[in-house]
Amino acid sequence: MSAIAEQVGKIEVAQKLAKEFPQVSFSRQQTIDEIPTFWVDRAHLVDVISYLKRDYEMLFDLCGTDERLRNHRAGMPAGDFTVIYHLMSFSLLTDVRIKTALNEDDLNLPSIYQIYPNANWYERETWDMFGIVFSNHPNLYRILLPPTWKGHALRKDHPARATEMAPFSLDDARQDKEQEALRFKPEEWGLSRKTENTEFMFLNLGPNHPSVHGVFRIVLQLDGEVIVDAVPEIGYHHRGAEKMGERQSWHTYIPYTDRIDYLGGVMNNLPYVMAVEKFAGIEVPDRARVIRIMLAEFFRISSHLVFYGTFAQDVGQLSPVFYMFSDREKLFRIIEAVTGGRMHPAWFRIGGVAQDLPDGWEQMVRDYLDWMPSRLKHYDKMTMRNSILKQRTQGIGICTQQEALDWGITGPNLRATGIDFDMRRDRPYGGYDQFDFEVPVYQKGDCYDRARVRVDELHQSLHIIEQCLNNMPAGPYKADHPQTTPPPKERTMYDIETLIHHFLNVSWGPVIPAGECSVTIEATKGNNMYYLTSDGGTSSYRTRIRTPSFPHLQQIPLLSRGLLIPDLIAILASIDFVMADVDR
Amino acid sequence: MVELISILIIYGVLLGSLTGAAILIWFERRLLGIWQDRLGPNRVGPLGIGLALADVIKLFAKEDWIPPFADRLMFVLAPMAVMIAMLMGFAILPYAPGIHVADLNIGLLFFLGMTSLAVYSVLLGGLSSNNKYALLGGLRAAAQMVSYEVFMGLSLMGVVMLTGSFSLVEIVNYQQEHTWFIIPQFVGFVVFMIAGIAESHRLPFDLPEAEHELVAGFHTEYSGMKFGMFMVGEYLGVILISAIIAVIFFGGWLGPDFLPPIIWFAIKTFIFICFFILLRAAIPRPRYDQLMSFGWKYMLPLTLINLLATGAIVLWLQA
Numbered sequence: 049m050s051a052i053a054e055q056v057g058k059i060e061v062a063q064k065l066a067k068e069f070p071q072v073s074f075s076r077q078q079t080i081d082e083i084p085t086f087w088v089d090r091a092h093l094v095d096v097i098s099y100l101k102r103d104y105e106m107l108f109d110l111c112g113t114d115e116r117l118r119n120h121r122a123g124m125p126a127g128d129f130t131v132i133y134h135l136m137s138f139s140l141l142t143d144v145r146i147k148t149a150l151n152e153d154d155l156n157l158p159s160i161y162q163i164y165p166n167a168n169w170y171e172r173e174t175w176d177m178f179g180i181v182f183s184n185h186p187n188l189y190r191i192l193l194p195p196t197w198k199g200h201a202l203r204k205d206h207p208a209r210a211t212e213m214a215p216f217s218l219d220d221a222r223q224d225k226e227q228e229a230l231r232f233k234p235e236e237w238g239l240s241r242k243t244e245n246t247e248f249m250f251l252n253l254g255p256n257h258p259s260v261h262g263v264f265r266i267v268l269q270l271d272g273e274v275i276v277d278a279v280p281e282i283g284y285h286h287r288g289a290e291k292m293g294e295r296q297s298w299h300t301y302i303p304y305t306d307r308i309d310y311l312g313g314v315m316n317n318l319p320y321v322m323a324v325e326k327f328a329g330i331e332v333p334d335r336a337r338v339i340r341i342m343l344a345e346f347f348r349i350s351s352h353l354v355f356y357g358t359f360a361q362d363v364g365q366l367s368p369v370f371y372m373f374s375d376r377e378k379l380f381r382i383i384e385a386v387t388g389g390r391m392h393p394a395w396f397r398i399g400g401v402a403q404d405l406p407d408g409w410e411q412m413v414r415d416y417l418d419w420m421p422s423r424l425k426h427y428d429k430m431t432m433r434n435s436i437l438k439q440r441t442q443g444i445g446i447c448t449q450q451e452a453l454d455w456g457i458t459g460p461n462l463r464a465t466g467i468d469f470d471m472r473r474d475r476p477y478g479g480y481d482q483f484d485f486e487v488p489v490y491q492k493g494d495c496y497d498r499a500r501v502r503v504d505e506l507h508q509s510l511h512i513i514e515q516c517l518n519n520m521p522a523g524p525y526k527a528d529h530p531q532t533t534p535p536p537k538e539r540t541m542y543d544i545e546t547l548i549h550h551f552l553n554v555s556w557g558p559v560i561p562a563g564e565c566s567v568t569i570e571a572t573k574g575n576n577m578y579y580l581t582s583d584g585g586t587s588s589y590r591t592r593i594r595t596p597s598f599p600h601l602q603q604i605p606l607l608s609r610g611l612l613i614p615d616l617i618a619i620l621a622s623i624d625f626v627m628a629d630v631d632r
Numbered sequence: 633m634v635e636l637i638s639i640l641i642i643y644g645v646l647l648g649s650l651t652g653a654a655i656l657i658w659f660e661r662r663l664l665g666i667w668q669d670r671l672g673p674n675r676v677g678p679l680g681i682g683l684a685l686a687d688v689i690k691l692f693a694k695e696d697w698i699p700p701f702a703d704r705l706m707f708v709l710a711p712m713a714v715m716i717a718m719l720m721g722f723a724i725l726p727y728a729p730g731i732h733v734a735d736l737n738i739g740l741l742f743f744l745g746m747t748s749l750a751v752y753s754v755l756l757g758g759l760s761s762n763n764k765y766a767l768l769g770g771l772r773a774a775a776q777m778v779s780y781e782v783f784m785g786l787s788l789m790g791v792v793m794l795t796g797s798f799s800l801v802e803i804v805n806y807q808q809e810h811t812w813f814i815i816p817q818f819v820g821f822v823v824f825m826i827a828g829i830a831e832s833h834r835l836p837f838d839l840p841e842a843e844h845e846l847v848a849g850f851h852t853e854y855s856g857m858k859f860g861m862f863m864v865g866e867y868l869g870v871i872l873i874s875a876i877i878a879v880i881f882f883g884g885w886l887g888p889d890f891l892p893p894i895i896w897f898a899i900k901t902f903i904f905i906c907f908f909i910l911l912r913a914a915i916p917r918p919r920y921d922q923l924m925s926f927g928w929k930y931m932l933p934l935t936l937i938n939l940l941a942t943g944a945i946v947l948w949l950q951a
Contacts, residue, residue: 258847364836370668370669440917
């Protein structure tokens with residue numbers, strides 16, 4: 049059903065565009081993921097995107113690429129830099145990608161923040177990383193790198209390693225300069241310091257604050273304790289994960305993906321390895337698929353348990369987090385037995401998983417499935433049905449359906465607004481279509497509903513794991529494919545061909561055919577996408593990681609205006625973000 | 633001889649309450665640990681009780697630092713005020729027949745006065761720190777404690793009406809003759825309990841510090857022994873409120889003869905201390921405005937009704 053709709057959607061968008069804009073030439077680029085990708089020139093960009101908004105409700109991603117060193121450019125117009133708009137439709141269940149080519153000496157194009165409000169941060173990021181100017185953008189400042197940074201980090205001529213730069217030193221003068229750069233100046237953000245009657249207080253909440261879950265700063269404009277406006281500041285956790293993708297081999301990048309959403313564990317590996325598999329045309333064996341789904345759901349439970357506990361903690365209930373962490377500890381014991389790691393197992397491989405399941409895994413999983421439901425029932429009574437917690441969270445931080453779509457909200461936060469969409473069910477990937485589970489949806493979009501969606505998802509994940517346990521297929525845990533598996537070691541001793549292949553595969557890593565491919569999954573906090581560009585080398589040409597938490601944080605000012613500081617804390621808790629997932 | 637005994641009692645109460653507060657820091661963490669499926673501090677000394685001493689040494693040995701932007705005088709005075717006020721409160725407690733520092737005929741008023749003084753400490757600490765979080769904490773504290781003061785005082789007036797005295801010794805004696813006040817003054821007990829938690833600003837009413845919102849609220853800028861004094865003041869407050877509850881509503885030292893009166897007093901106080909800690913483990917924190925409207929919309933009418941009803945019964949009994 050959805051596959052047919054997808055096909056129809058793909059045909060339609062090209063015809064519709066041609067009909068609506070007869071004067072524009074849309075050159076279509078073939079991509080490996082088969083998402084319709086059109087090149088549009090800068091002059092028509094805004095018109096095309098505002099036309100597409102009718103069908104494509106969400107700006108899913110916006111990013112740039114430095115094309116100057118790219119060799120395989122078949123079907124692409126000339127240009128030094130590209131800006132890519134990834135739009136998503138919930139009614140058609142399809143995506144469309146719009147690309148605009150720019151020349152190095154004229155790097156500017158119109159901002160689309162008035163069409164899709166969440167373009168604001170994405171455009172700032174693109175400016176920060178590539179130096180592409182979005183004219184009429186309200187505050188085009190750096191977002192991930194410090195304001196004093198020189199250069200644009202994702203350009204190909206920017207150094208990737210510390211050893212390519214002069215040694216870092218911080219003398220007093222520079223320290224003063226860096227500190228001054230961090231000072232918040234309300235005027236830059238269009239905020240006034242006072243009105244006729246009141247003088248506002250500007251409060252720095254963070255970057256070190258008990259409730260911002262990491263290094264995250266929100267500057268609050270306060271009238272008493274009432275939040276007049278808020279300016280979130282991110283980037284303190286930026287580690288250049290996308291830049292690292294350009295120097296690591298396809299295999300050795302896997303551990304870096306673990307650390308994007310550090311509560312999601314192997315869930316982060318999944319879109320990355322699936323994208324590489326699409327490039328190389330690798331069929332993953334059934335057993336590996338089911339193992340992957342089982343592990344991914346275990347990590348969903350783990351992440352949601354952390355959410356559940358900290359959510360209660362942030363509204364002042366101190367105990368649940370300890371109970372939930374000990375349940376999570378039980379879960380980690382299974383993860384440890386299977387993968388050898390805990391939070392960052394880096395255990396998925398291109399073409400499968402690293403090892404087969406250990407002896408006795410069934411019993412461990414079954415024990416956990418028997419243990420958890422009664423605990424969840426207990427927690428429900430303790431937290432979700434607690435009247436003070438309800439008072440603190442019901443009707444607070446309401447996000448409507450339209451706002452959710454406008455601001456790029458995905459995952460449980462989207463489902464809390466009443467939009468019934470789950471990647472796993474509606475656009476299944478990696479074998480989820482074989483599973484039977486329900487998608488919890490709530491209507492109000494407040495803090496309480498955001499929590500309820502996650503609590504219900506815990507039960508569904510247990511249900512999926514149970515199906516994995518009962519129907520685990522036999523067979524290999526990794527595809528037998530030259531790109532993924534080195535030739536058998538015994539044979540390398542007898543013929544030179546095998547030896548060379550073995551050597552190259554281990555030392556260089558596989559060479560992946562040129563092209564572009566993205567894979568989106570339903571990660572723990574929302575939709576996570578890896579958009580990889582290969583130039584036919586041993587590492588990716590460009591790795592774009594679209595994470596759910598980034599747009600979620602952008603929405604905070606909208607949710608918190610007019611509320612009190614304690615409400616903001618409840619909102620932060622209910623959004624469920626991880627700073628590593630925001631800053632990458 | 634009599635003088636010597638009373639001096640011994642004074643020092644006994646002083647040392648006892650301070651030691652009690654120090655041990656309570658350890659005890660609370662241990663008890664929370666048990667309730668939260670973990671161990672809590674168990675390394676220093678048997679069962680970790682040496683931690684109380686280690687904490688005291690640590691706090692004394694820390695650098696005594698006053699932020700350059702703070703108002704020095706008030707910054708130093710604030711933590712002292714809470715400790716002194718709370719310690720003074722212990723002076724009027726009747727521990728057992730004949731064992732008390734002072735049997736004031738206005739004992740209850742003295743206790744209420746001392747707890748009111750503690751508000752200054754929190755407020756001044758918040759304002760003199762010259763820190764935005766401390767300011768917000770101080771403001772919350774002022775509003776919260778001043779409002780809850782009202783119900784706290786009024787909730788005890790039923791007891792005073794029935795006894796006809798503000799003296800705590802008289803109140804216990806009355807309970808010996810009649811019955812524990814928990815029965816005739818149940819509403820008063822509930823209101824006093826809630827107001828007492830708000831007064832000692834413990835979770836769920838810890839809005840002045842609310843670590844998830846205001847970092848550490850009014851004492852954000854405090855460290856070393858000045859922070860220690862706030863801490864000890866808070867624990868003294870917990871002990872004091874528990875003891876007052878035991879004295880006023882649960883008959884103080886009264887109990888069957890197989891244990892000496894002072895032990896009964898200690899047991900009752902201990903139970904309420906545990907209840908305070910259990911609350912901290914169990915309940916989320918309401919929002920500031922919810923707390924205030926709860927106070928003025930429910931607690932105040934409830935107290936007034938209780939007061940009217942008690943007054944009517946007293947008059948009816950006399951007639």
